[in-house]
Amino acid sequence: MSKAKKVQSSSQQRTLWQETWRRFKKNKLAVAGMIFLIALVVIAIATIIIDAVNPSIYETYVIKQNLRERLAPPSAAHIFGQDEFGRDMLMRILWSIRSSLFMGALSIALSCIVGGLFGAIAGYYGGKLDNVIMRIMDVFLAIPSMLLAIAIVAAFGTSLVNVLLAIGISYVPTFARTVRAPILTVKGQDYIEAAKAVGASDFRIIFKYILPNSMAPIIVQVTLGVAGAILSIAGLSFLGLGIQPPTPEWGAMLSGARSYIRSSWHITVIPGLAIMLTILALNVMGDGLRDALDPRLKN
Secondary structure, eight states: OOHHHHHHHHHHHHHHHHHHHHHHTTOHHHHHHHHHHHHHHHHHHHHHHHHHHOTHHHIIIIIOOOGGGTTOOOOSSSTTOBOTTSOBHHHHHHHHHHHHHHHHHHHHHHHHHHHHHHHHHHHHHOHHHHHHHHHHHHHHHTSOHHHHHHHHHHHHOSOHHHHHHHHHHHHHHHHHHHHHHHHHHHTTSHHHHHHHHTTOOHHHIIIIIIGGGGHHHHHHHHHHHHHHHHHHHHHHHHTTSSSOTTSOOHHHHHHHHGGGTTTOTHHHHHHHHHHHHHHHHHHHHHHHHHHHHOGGGOO
16 A cells, blocks of 8 residues: 555544544533543552552551441541441542442453454354354343343352453343444445455454444443443442452442441442442443444434
8 A cells, every 4th residue: 555545544544533523522421421431540540559559558548447437427537428347438439440440341341352253253154153153142141141140150259250251241142243233234345345355364354344344333332331340240249249348349338338328328329329420421421422423423
């Protein structure tokens, strides 16, 4: 490819993403959700750095118990109050972000890779292979994702790896169908036939030509999938099958606060609000991305 063609291709690619961003930023709610999520990522990274530089902060302010001040309401010293063991709620909420956000993202990344591979193979080759893969996915889809995650964790034990695998496996069928649908449309295009005619391998056709032109629904599904994964992690931790104490996690904090819901509202409301706002931000950002990436909404 000549230098002029490369410059032209790069310009077209920039124009595509600039147009997507132009449509996305018109949705103020989606932009607010994106800003909220960026703030969460920054906080999560900051807690990791703080733990690496000064581990005593985590031990002193996040997991150390202070029973003399248990269930203390919000005050100037403790903005969100203190939990049933006298631990600062604000610090535990902040340190919970990395558990929920990063584990949700990792589990969905696993689902996207595995499910996307199955969906790409089924959509590209079709025929009996498509039927076999999709019927297996239908079996998994018949089982509620939360129930499947509970069964996997209960069978293999409560560890971070098992929680990631459980949630990742439960979302594989969703991504398989999400990837398969656009591939069925794209694979019949003229440029795919031209690639086959010049002897391009199936691997090259799928990963260089088909998948890049099918990214819009995948990106949207990833954002919505992370929201579902965070809710699943909170649900597993609430049932005692997820992240184990004393590691802070929003679902586990809700579980421990059940007995005090009437007398100490703050230890249930605050973790619940953290879950709700995070999932709301992911959902509105996903809706904004769907609208921005949909070519039918250009005008």
